[in-house]
Amino acid sequence: MISFKELVRRRYVRRGVIVFAVMTAALGSGVAYAAWTSSGTGTATTKAGTAQAPVVSGGAVTTGLLYPGGTGDAVVTVSNPNPYPVIVTSVAPNGAALCSVTFTQRSPGTALAANSAPVLITLTGAVAMGANAANTCQGASIDIPVLVTIASA
């Protein structure tokens, strides 16, 4: 049979455990235990790498040719010079193009491996040609200024 004193002691122990658990949760961290402790001061040095910009160039267009008043495909080639994998998060217009061609921003989400070779990305329906494009634009290969953004995967 448990004495009244023992019951009271157990209740305090239970409350203590609960309070400890809640405080641990509130801090959002684990608690480490060490029997022996010591401390000292000093300076640790580390250096973060610098994110390198993607290497961007055009590519051969084989689909989605442009005609006046219509839409077509754009192609961009992107390589990743960084030692970590990235995702091409955005290809955005970055200036005017010839032949009344306009570009609409795309988010291709293409994954590039670390230090990747150039990867061809086709942006379907991303370009449009104005209905007033000159007759001399027939068959033209058109450069479209874009800004390519990559983010670490």
Place this chain on the structure above:
Amino acid sequence: MRAVLAGAAVLCLVAAPAAHAAWQTSSPGAAKAKAGQLVALTPITCTGTNVQWTAVGGPATYSVYFANGNNYPATPDVVTGNTSATAPGKVNVLIKAAVGTWSTQGESAGKICN
């Protein structure tokens, strides 16, 4: 007691800050696009009274003119997005194709159809 400890552990995970933030960088460059090119719509052929020609490419509109001699009418006899039309008999055929501001045209080699 175990339930309390388990709940605390879950709260720890939920309250923990995200450990990962993406590094982002951009670079300008050039994407490529290519303009189509209108091809010749000749030869223009006829089977019975059905005149046919080659598609020039793109969303073209074709204006078709028929003439017994060499003088075609000022306005087209047929305007179509297809590559065929019905001729009124044995005639010369002139076809003008347009895609926006781009255009090309072709003429039959003499009178065709019946």
